[in-house]
Amino acid sequence: MSNTAFDTLLIHGGIDGDRHTGAVTVPIYQTSTFRQDGLGELREGWEYSRTGNPTRAALEALIAQLEGGKAGFAFASGLAAITAVLSLFKSGEKILLSSNVYGGTFRLLDKVFNHFQIDYSLENTEDLAALEKAFTPEVKGIIIESPANPLLTITDIRAVAELAHKHGVLVIVDNTFMTPYLQKPLALGADIVVHSATKYLGGHSDLVAGLAVAGTDELAEQLAFIQNSTGGVLGPQDAFLLLRGIKTLGVRLDRHVENAKYLAEWLEGSLEVKKVYYPGLTSHEGFEVHQLQAKNGGAMISFELTEGHDVGRFFKALKLIALAESLGGVESLVCHPATMTHAAIPKETREKIGITDNLIRLSVGIEDKGNLLYDLNSAIEASRI
Numbered sequence: 385m386s387n388t389a390f391d392t393l394l395i396h397g398g399i400d401g402d403r404h405t406g407a408v409t410v411p412i413y414q415t416s417t418f419r420q421d422g423l424g425e426l427r428e429g430w431e432y433s434r435t436g437n438p439t440r441a442a443l444e445a446l447i448a449q450l451e452g453g454k455a456g457f458a459f460a461s462g463l464a465a466i467t468a469v470l471s472l473f474k475s476g477e478k479i480l481l482s483s484n485v486y487g488g489t490f491r492l493l494d495k496v497f498n499h500f501q502i503d504y505s506l507e508n509t510e511d512l513a514a515l516e517k518a519f520t521p522e523v524k525g526i527i528i529e530s531p532a533n534p535l536l537t538i539t540d541i542r543a544v545a546e547l548a549h550k551h552g553v554l555v556i557v558d559n560t561f562m563t564p565y566l567q568k569p570l571a572l573g574a575d576i577v578v579h580s581a582t583k584y585l586g587g588h589s590d591l592v593a594g595l596a597v598a599g600t601d602e603l604a605e606q607l608a609f610i611q612n613s614t615g616g617v618l619g620p621q622d623a624f625l626l627l628r629g630i631k632t633l634g635v636r637l638d639r640h641v642e643n644a645k646y647l648a649e650w651l652e653g654s655l656e657v658k659k660v661y662y663p664g665l666t667s668h669e670g671f672e673v674h675q676l677q678a679k680n681g682g683a684m685i686s687f688e689l690t691e692g693h694d695v696g697r698f699f700k701a702l703k704l705i706a707l708a709e710s711l712g713g714v715e716s717l718v719c720h721p722a723t724m725t726h727a728a729i730p731k732e733t734r735e736k737i738g739i740t741d742n743l744i745r746l747s748v749g750i751e752d753k754g755n756l757l758y759d760l761n762s763a764i765e766a767s768r769i
């Protein structure tokens with residue numbers, strides 16, 4: 385289906401329905417094992433559900449097609465997917481990380497993979513000249529996110545991939561914030577894409593899942609081996625929910641983005657807001673690069689209230705928008721990076737990089753945008769000191 389439009393692939397891509405019964409949706413194959421017709425005689429290759437399960441396989445084929453990769457792999461969480469990808473590396477090797485990489489990815493390298501003598505360093509991937517110096521011979525991988533949490537900083541994926549490949553370094557992109565509907569890292573030169581499918585791909589805040597997509601047959605073979613050997617696979621029920629979520633990715637994101645643009649523009653015009661971080665605004669630092677590599681600004685906004693506001697009161701006053709971790713669901717959520725996602729960073733460092741106490745991160749849902757604006761405006765008014 386190489387000429388099929390993305391919106392059609394969302395519905396019919398991967399493995400479309402069930403060829404045995406004609407069921408238009410892929411059934412939940414809730415089974416751990418499969419009857420064999422004789423020694424070594426597997427029916428259609430199914431053997432044991434850690435190694436492969438038809439519901440999970442449909443999801444894996446779909447995400448591979450959507451990202452334009454060779455093979456997809458589904459895991460029990462985004463971090464399980466990233467753990468599998470990190471298992472490609474050996475002791476003595478080093479991985480570069482965007483300085484604003486997801487906290488859990490940082491912790492995984494800092495506190496778990498350090499047991500295996502896999503080193504890492506945090507780099508400002510927005511600054512290519514500085515980044516070039518980081519490619520020492522032991523560097524074998526680089527993990528980037530664009531846009532990255534919480535200031536929606538933009539990394540030029542194509543430029544970083546070119547630089548990394550000059551040094552024989554594997555490029556891994558966490559595409560959670562954009563999804564393949566808005567950005568396709570493999571087409572920009574990445575080797576592997578990872579997702580927390582818990583977010584936009586699932587889209588309904590009702591499951592935790594991770595995906596990885598390999599850009600080459602060799603990486604696909606290695607990741608298949610690691611997935612089966614380490615075993616952090618996604619169960620058939622959650623694979624089904626994720627397949628169901630992905631079908632509406634396009635229509636959901638269109639509304640998410642329409643709402644986000646509306647709110648970002650309003651926030652930018654508000655005298656009570658000091659700064660708005662949204663890659664769809666021309667005022668955003670990475671706007672031009674982002675425009676070249678993604679379809680639009682997505683639906684994550686961060687903004688800083690001016691002094692004279694009490695953020696605690698702001699969060700308390702919200703009625704519709706919930707204070708919660710996570711993002712990418714149909715319901716709007718807010719969080720406070722300084723005390724939630726980035727609490728581990730000392731206050732002084734936080735302030736320096738822009739994560740002030742008055743910074744608020746908003747995951748814009750698909751509710752009525754007028755209702756969302758009313759809720760935000762009322763909470764801002766209620767937070768005046």
Ligand SMILES: *Cc1c(COP(=O)(O)O)cnc(C)c1O
Nearest residue numbers: 461462463486558560580582593
């Ligand atoms: C949430 C998130 C993860 C981790 O995914 P889980 O599904 O929570 O394990 C990784 N990367 C990004 C960018 C995320 O937002």
